[in-house]
Amino acid sequence: MKEPTKLIDAFVLATQARVFKKKFKSLRANSSFEHIHTLRVNIRQMRSILWLYKKSNSEFRFRSLSHLLSKVSRQLGKVRTLDVAIQDSKKFRIRNKVLLKKRNLAEMSLQKMTSHKKRQQLNQKLLRALKKLESYPQSRLKAGVLELQARVRQWKYNKHQNPKELHRLRKIVKKTRYTLEAFARPVPSLEKLQEHLGRGHDFDALQTYLGKNKKVEQAAKRRYRLAQREKTLVLKSAIQNLNQIQKSIH
Numbered sequence: 001m002k003e004p005t006k007l008i009d010a011f012v013l014a015t016q017a018r019v020f021k022k023k024f025k026s027l028r029a030n031s032s033f034e035h036i037h038t039l040r041v042n043i044r045q046m047r048s049i050l051w052l053y054k055k056s057n058s059e060f061r062f063r064s065l066s067h068l069l070s071k072v073s074r075q076l077g078k079v080r081t082l083d084v085a086i087q088d089s090k091k092f093r094i095r096n097k098v099l100l101k102k103r104n105l106a107e108m109s110l111q112k113m114t115s116h117k118k119r120q121q122l123n124q125k126l127l128r129a130l131k132k133l134e135s136y137p138q139s140r141l142k143a144g145v146l147e148l149q150a151r152v153r154q155w156k157y158n159k160h161q162n163p164k165e166l167h168r169l170r171k172i173v174k175k176t177r178y179t180l181e182a183f184a185r186p187v188p189s190l191e192k193l194q195e196h197l198g199r200g201h202d203f204d205a206l207q208t209y210l211g212k213n214k215k216v217e218q219a220a221k222r223r224y225r226l227a228q229r230e231k232t233l234v235l236k237s238a239i240q241n242l243n244q245i246q247k248s249i250h
Contacts, residue, residue: 012182013133016046017126024072024122028114031107033083036076041178043073046126048178052144053133060133065125072113072122078106085206094210102209142249145179149242152176156235161224163204169231170197176238185241189234196227 023039047069053060082103089096112118155169177190203220207213 013046013049014130016042016049017123017130020046020126021119021123024114024119028111031079031110033080036080036083040073040076040080043069043076044174045178045182047073048175049182050129051175052141052148052179053136055144055147056140056142057136060136062125062129065122065129068122068125075106075110075113079103079110081202081205082106082209084202085209088202088206088216089210092206092213092215094206094213094216096210099209138249142246145242145246145249148176148179149239149246152235152239152242156232156239159228161228166197166200166224166227169227170194170201173197176235176242180238180241180245183245185245187234187237187241189230190238193227193230193234196223196230200224200227 019042020039023035023042027035027039047066050060050062050066050069054062054066082099086096086099086103089099151172155172158165158169173190173194177187177194180187180190200220200223203216203223207216207220
């Protein structure tokens with residue numbers, strides 16, 4: 001039996017903001033795969049929380065903050081995608097000199113985002129957002145949870161497999177996963193679904209960088225098939241958990 005739902009509030013965002021401040025600062029000295037992964041997850045969690053507030057109240061759009069977090073997240077994603085592509089190219093025995101050059105350029109761009117001035121700018125925007133959300137009633141978050149639930153339901157039986165559709169599915173899976181984790185209601189199978197979709201995307205990205213490869217293409221299709229096979233039951237479980245959350249918000 002699951003533990004009672006813990007309501008999300010500004011304290012949760014504050015905790016993630018403290019983690020972000022520390023991890024983002026240390027990125028200048030540590031751009032390892034693990035560090036980048038941790039920071040990406042941290043940003044996803046904050047953006048999921050901010051999205052709920054935004055959908056619950058139009059005053060909480062935080063456009064500038066969301067834009068900056070999205071920008072950092074995209075650049076972290078580029079570095080991570082290239083790291084994975086380099087690993088996969090070795091696995092498939094594909095020459096990867098171009099990937100090494102692209103990875104160095106991507107990290108240079110990332111390091112420019114971690115200057116003292118830019119870190120201060122981001123941290124100040126986070127602080128202002130936290131102050132604005134401190135007194136917001138938790139009961140009003142129900143609207144955001146209901147909208148997310150409706151979006152997940154739309155994908156439950158969707159069988160489209162073109163790249164754009166799969167990318168959109170991967171985004172909604174990530175948003176749902178990190179929202180549920182923020183409410184202390186993780187769904188492990190949701191993480192596995194995200195992994196299948198993510199690896200499929202990794203193989204697609206490898207071919208974008210280095211050209212078509214039959215073995216890589218087959219590996220991508222295999223992951224997408226696994227995702228399609230598991231999707232309906234996994235999203236059903238996610239919807240049930242979101243339903244429990246919205247019922248517990250008074």
